[in-house]
Amino acid sequence: MEPSSFDPSLPSIRLLQTWIREQKILSLELSDGRRLIGVLIWQDQHCLALQPSDSDDPVLISRAAMLLIRPLPRGL
Numbered sequence: 227m228e229p230s231s232f233d234p235s236l237p238s239i240r241l242l243q244t245w246i247r248e249q250k251i252l253s254l255e256l257s258d259g260r261r262l263i264g265v266l267i268w269q270d271q272h273c274l275a276l277q278p279s280d281s282d283d284p285v286l287i288s289r290a291a292m293l294l295i296r297p298l299p300r301g302l
Contacts, residue, residue: 232271242269245297251279254287255294262287263298 233239245252246266254262254276262285264278274292275284 239269242266242274242295251298251300252276253294253296253298254292256287256291257293258291 234243246268249265251263251265254264254274256262262276262278263280264276264285267275267277267284269275271289273286273288275286277284
């Protein structure tokens with residue numbers, strides 16, 4: 227298997243898939259210091275698509291640009 231291939235058996239991939247199904251509100255901290263809040267709508271081996279809470283348009287985020295992903299309590 228190529229290192230860049232998408233492996234759904236990995237725990238991190240499975241957890242993100244659960245958060246996508248549950249439409250969890252997530253906080254993503256990026257390597258440039260920015261923090262994005264929204265709901266993940268899909269993922270692939272290169273990017274995540276985040277629907278920000280303050281925008282109608284999704285944002286594509288490179289996996290390499292992310293430092294931290296954590297769920298937020300509902301209502302924030």
